[in-house]
Amino acid sequence: MRKKGKGFVEKIALERIYRLFELAEENMARHPERSKRYVELARKIGTRNRVRIPQELKKSFCKKCNSFLKGKNVELEEREKMLVVKCKECGFERKIKGE
Numbered sequence: 001m002r003k004k005g006k007g008f009v010e011k012i013a014l015e016r017i018y019r020l021f022e023l024a025e026e027n028m029a030r031h032p033e034r035s036k037r038y039v040e041l042a043r044k045i046g047t048r049n050r051v052r053i054p055q056e057l058k059k060s061f062c063k064k065c066n067s068f069l070k071g072k073n074v075e076l077e078e079r080e081k082m083l084v085v086k087c088k089e090c091g092f093e094r095k096i097k098g099e
């Protein structure tokens, strides 16, 4: 019973995370500060509900400055089976395990 309820909460949290990332993407060009807020919020929801940020979204934001990363502000490089995501906003590099 309890497990079922938890799954439901996680599902809602995950939906909210995806939605916030969508908003972050929509706002990244014109409202970068707002965009960062959305990323920050999405991450908070993840922590609070113990939901992991999905792999596909992990390369879409900077862990350090919360920028939404896409196109010109990010550099992706594969290094020894790891994906290196470099944020051009603050220079932070993050390694993500490849699938």
Ligand SMILES: [Zn+2]
Pocket (backbone or CB within 6 Å): 062, 063, 064, 065, 066, 067, 087, 088, 089, 090, 091, 092
């Ligand atoms: Zn950054």
